[in-house]
Amino acid sequence: MMRLSWFNVTSLTLGFAFLYLPMVILIIYSFNESKLVTVWAGFSTKWYGELLRNEAFLDAAWVTIKVAVLSSTFATVLGTMAAYVLVRGGRFLGRTVFSGMIYAPLVMPEVITGLSLLLLFIGIGLDRGVITIVLAHTTFSMCYVSVVVSSRLMTFDRSLEEAALDLGCSSFDAFRLVTLPIIAPAVISGWLLAFTLSLDDLVIASFTAGPAATTLPIKIFSAVRLGVSPEINALSTIMIGIVTIGVISASLVSKRNSLRQQREEQAAARAA
Amino acid sequence: MQRFALIAIPYAWLLALFLIPFVIVFKISLSDIALSIPPYTPTLDDGIGPFFAALDFENFAFLTSDDLYWRAYASSLRIAALSTIMTLIVGYPIAYAMARAPEEWRPTLMMLVILPFWTSFLIRVYAWMGILSQEGFLNQFLLGIGIVDQPLTILNTTTAVYIGIVYTYLPFMILPIFAALDRLDGSLIEAAEDLGCSRLQAFWLVTIPLSKNGIIAGSFLVFIPALGEFVIPSLLGGSETLMIGKVLWEEFFNNRDWPVASAVAVILLLILIIPIILFQRNQQRQAEDSA
Known part of the structure; x- marks a missing residue:
């Protein structure tokens, strides 16, 4: 066991303070009585009440959740297919182009992706609204899903699949019964990643949304452009809370599963 | 057949919604601004010949100027x-x-x-x-x-x-x-x-x-x-x-x-x-x- 030197302790403390203090301050000030966000005037939850009465925000939240559920589900299906093609597909015509199209959107500036998709939608005469945002979000999040899933596919033991095929499974059944259960944790975290990316996206949604549909980030952005507001602090606190609970419980579940898997493997090894 | 579909579906999706949009961006960067919907000219409605004739690098020249x-x-x-x-x-x-x-x-x-x-x-x-x-x-x-x-x-x-x-x-x-x-x-x-x-x-x-x-x-x-x-x-x-x-x-x-x-x-x-x-x-x- 190594002991941490004072240097390492300092950099961890300062680093995590830097990462978390801004959000802690934001959360504290969301309970501020005063309209002036920088002056502390006592504890109050009134901004949460205001928020819940604000229909524009509630509508936007509903659109955002709809878009996120749809796009992350499509992205997970397409991204898992793409990962399978990349890792198991062997050689096919245009493979380099394909893998380029998977990796490029990960680093593409959002303004370019947004602009190009908007011009496509206008070019083919598709009315902008929920559908166009879903198409746009599916496209960039499927690439994230495919990166997450393909890293899992690369590390898993291919002979399991081959055994299933040898024992008479069709290749689809082998995928459904052997491969999918093994890569399931990666598929689930891919879905979660796609979901949060969609919840989070401002730039691409602004280009592809049009006047008919407004998502929460678009709403937040137009509100905060004018300055800090206690209502937005309250909204941010709720969003941070949901994400924190989600991430912590997901990691606890996966930890429990991996412990159980370890125990089962040990038991199997002892039995053998 | 199964393998073909597996490759073709994500491939076609990315071609249609990632690569082709870039081609469109490139094309519009060669067009001119216009007071119409969509706000640029030419469009393919103008016919193939006049369409290509009307494209130019004017916007790029503008960016450098x-x-x-x-x-x-x-x-x-x-x-x-x-x-x-x-x-x-x-x-x-x-x-x-x-x-x-x-x-x-x-x-x-x-x-x-x-x-x-x-x-x-x-x-x-x-x-x-x-x-x-x-x-x-x-x-x-x-x-x-x-x-x-x-x-x-x-x-x-x-x-x-x-x-x-x-x-x-x-x-x-x-x-x-x-x-x-x-x-x-x-x-x-x-x-x-x-x-x-x-x-x-x-x-x-x-x-x-x-x-x-x-x-x-x-x-x-x-x-x-x-x-x-x-x-x-x-x-x-x-x-x-x-x-x-x-x-x-x-x-x-x-x-x-x-x-x-x-x-x-x-x-x-x-x-x-x-x-x-x-x-x-x-x-x-x-x-x-x-x-």
Whole structure:
């Protein structure tokens, strides 16, 4: 066991303070009585009440959740297919182009992706609204899903699949019964990643949304452009809370599963 | 047949919604602005011959003639490069300390780095608006302990943009470096020290080179998106902060000049192609190394 030197302790403390203090301050000030966000005037939850009465925000939240559920589900299906093609597909015509199209959107500036998709939608005469945002979000999040899933596919033991095929499974059944259960944790975290990316996206949604549909980030952005507001602090606190609970419980579940898997493997090894 | 469908579906999706849109952007960058819907000319309705005849590089000539665009590209490159270096300086010690931490802490530390990444980007940028403003938390703190006697102007300056980029992209720098350092065999450093290296020399000659791949991956993950950043300069930056992502946005939404916005996007893409290819090479090499 190594002991941490004072240097390492300092950099961890300062680093995590830097990462978390801004959000802690934001959360504290969301309970501020005063309209002036920088002056502390006592504890109050009134901004949460205001928020819940604000229909524009509630509508936007509903659109955002709809878009996120749809796009992350499509992205997970397409991204898992793409990962399978990349890792198991062997050689096919245009493979380099394909893998380029998977990796490029990960680093593409959002303004370019947004602009190009908007011009496509206008070019083919598709009315902008929920559908166009879903198409746009599916496209960039499927690439994230495919990166997450393909890293899992690369590390898993291919002979399991081959055994299933040898024992008479069709290749689809082998995928459904052997491969999918093994890569399931990666598929689930891919879905979660796609979901949060969609919840989070401002730039691409602004280009592809049009006047008919407004998502929460678009709403937040137009509100905060004018300055800090206690209502937005309250909204941010709720969003941070949901994400924190989600991430912590997901990691606890996966930890429990991996412990159980370890125990089962040990038991199997002892039995053998 | 099954294999064909498996390849064809995601392939067709990406062709239609990723590659073809770029072709359209390129085409519109060669068009002219028009008072119509859509607001550019020519369109394919004009017929194939006149359509191609009407395309020209006028918008690109316009971009070179107006020095706003040059300054925006140059200033985006400078801001992206400097903030990448700053993120590296802030992130490396954190990643290093994480890799040196007791093994049972590491998953928790990892989760603490990843957690902000799952939190809304917009909210994390917004959090700094309240901290950096004239009456903000930072100024209250500095005035309170008497370091300054009048509030500093940080919000709406380029300094705030640097802070914003370092803050929001920090996890992208920490994680690849941590991954590289975590794999590093501690006995190599001991060997270097046994052979007469000082701790600093061992760090410089052994640790840094062995974490090179992580540093490269992290730097690209910060530099490439920072170059086209829109949210941070528009919320934290001021009027003097020129960034090309913001220029493109304004050209499109405020001036409604789609052809010029497209030309701006084409040039930005050309600038990014080299770092994107380098990044992919680095990722592929790493994937091969670990395989």
